[in-house]
Amino acid sequence: MKKHLAIENGPKTVEKKFPWPIYDESDVEAVAEITRSGQWGNPNCDGLVKRFEEEFAASCGSKYALSCVNGSVALRLALIACGVRPGDEVIVPPYTFIATASIVLEANCVPVFADIDPDTYNLAPAEVERAITERTKAIIPVHFAGQACEMDEIMAIADKHGLRVIEDAAHAHGAAYRNRKLGSIGDAGCFSFQSSKNLTSGEGGMIVTDDEELYHKMNSLRNVGRVHGGQWYEHHFLGCNYRITQLQAALLSSQLKRLEEQTLTRHENGTYLNTLLKQIEGIEPLARDKGETIHSYHIYIFKYDKRYFNNLPKVKFAEMLAAEGVPCFMGYPKPLYKQPLFQEKNFMCYAIPEEVDYTRVFCPVTEKACSEEAVWILQHAMLGSKQDMEDFASAIRKIQDAVKYYSG
Numbered sequence: 182m183k184k185h186l187a188i189e190n191g192p193k194t195v196e197k198k199f200p201w202p203i204y205d206e207s208d209v210e211a212v213a214e215i216t217r218s219g220q221w222g223n224p225n226c227d228g229l230v231k232r233f234e235e236e237f238a239a240s241c242g243s244k245y246a247l248s249c250v251n252g253s254v255a256l257r258l259a260l261i262a263c264g265v266r267p268g269d270e271v272i273v274p275p276y277t278f279i280a281t282a283s284i285v286l287e288a289n290c291v292p293v294f295a296d297i298d299p300d301t302y303n304l305a306p307a308e309v310e311r312a313i314t315e316r317t318k319a320i321i322p323v324h325f326a327g328q329a330c331e332m333d334e335i336m337a338i339a340d341k342h343g344l345r346v347i348e349d350a351a352h353a354h355g356a357a358y359r360n361r362k363l364g365s366i367g368d369a370g371c372f373s374f375q376s377s378k379n380l381t382s383g384e385g386g387m388i389v390t391d392d393e394e395l396y397h398k399m400n401s402l403r404n405v406g407r408v409h410g411g412q413w414y415e416h417h418f419l420g421c422n423y424r425i426t427q428l429q430a431a432l433l434s435s436q437l438k439r440l441e442e443q444t445l446t447r448h449e450n451g452t453y454l455n456t457l458l459k460q461i462e463g464i465e466p467l468a469r470d471k472g473e474t475i476h477s478y479h480i481y482i483f484k485y486d487k488r489y490f491n492n493l494p495k496v497k498f499a500e501m502l503a504a505e506g507v508p509c510f511m512g513y514p515k516p517l518y519k520q521p522l523f524q525e526k527n528f529m530c531y532a533i534p535e536e537v538d539y540t541r542v543f544c545p546v547t548e549k550a551c552s553e554e555a556v557w558i559l560q561h562a563m564l565g566s567k568q569d570m571e572d573f574a575s576a577i578r579k580i581q582d583a584v585k586y587y588s589g
């Protein structure tokens with residue numbers, strides 16, 4: 182019998198709310214302590230900021246960690262410190278947030294889009310290899326949704342061609358590949374602490390690295406070009422003020438205590454949800470067999486096949502699922518290169534070579550993921566219970582059942 186969908190004023194499958202961020206009095210007290218101290222800023226990036234950086238570096242198994250205002254700036258500082266020059270090419274995926282590619286433009290370099298793997302939605306190593314030219318200087322693999330890229334293959338390609346690797350780990354706090362924390366494998370790894378992220382202080386960013394020279398260069402770029410041991414008004418490089426406050430460091434340090442347990446919960450729930458969704462015709466969770474040991478599930482992604490849902494378009498399906506109470510979203514509407522920024526070359530003052538033309542770029546796997554396939558369940562929902570995962574699966578089954586009677 183047809184069950185009434187929530188979108189048609191029927192009962193919701195999932196009534197529970199999934200809060201984010203999660204905090205208690207210990208977080209409030211950590212921030213209150215700094216508030217009372219009056220030491221809100223930290224122009225030398227020592228004290229609490231330094232302590233949090235050390236805690237974060239240790240959590241990644243990296244030698245150094247450097248905080249900054251957000252994940253975009255983290256990527257930009259890492260790329261510039263890696264020594265790129267104007268006109269150099271940097272390989273990025275087209276299925277990611279705009280910052281992964283726009284920071285390349287901001288360094289006067291050229292983002293070159295390589296398609297993603299249809300099983301994982303991460304950069305496909307063979308596509309990376311195909312995109313390499315004599316101008317390529319770096320690769321930015323994005324551990325999309327918290328799933329590890331195929332880092333053995335990517336590092337081998339980088340070694341072979343003498344390229345730098347900057348991991349975009351904005352989704353991947355606490356996640357691991359062959360038991361190594363993501364972010365700690367390439368030359369540098371960049372994290373975001375923006376409000377939706379698995380570790381957050383509202384805004385913020387972090388770079389981890391084992392490379393001492395890179396660390397000192399990034400430290401200078403973050404701090405208006407100052408250098409270790411230099412005078413206050415002595416500026417050696419073209420940097421800016423990208424420092425975080427002590428208030429952010431206090432909150433992040435307090436939140437970091439929860440990260441491991443939360444990551445494990447998301448990982449286990451994701452694994453369980455995979456077993457449930459695999460049983461539904463027309464629903465396919467992304468593959469999990471490419472070397473990742475912990476998936477941080479910043480996003481739980483599954484592939485939707487409308488043929489098993491009476492040809493219901495993905496956008497409509499995602500709306501129905503959200504109405505059923507599953508915190509979900511249809512994801513990126515189009516590949517990055519289709520954004521007006523690239524199509525219209527609205528690069529403003531940045532000096533990008535004339536011959537660069539994004540109207541000719543076509544990455545079929547990304548096109549399909551955006552237009553018809555990918556559906557996202559958001560990270561805070563992955564902190565729920567096993568029963569919640571079962572309810573998410575029930576909501577999908579309810580829609581599948583109801584749309585049999587659907588005429589569009």
Ligand SMILES: Cc1ncc(COP(=O)(O)O)c(C=O)c1O
Pocket residue numbers: 251252253254277278280281323349351352372373374375385386
């Ligand atoms: C994959 C990816 N990279 C980079 C960023 C940039 O981080 P932020 O928003 O902190 O600048 C984001 C943020 O959403 C992201 O999702």
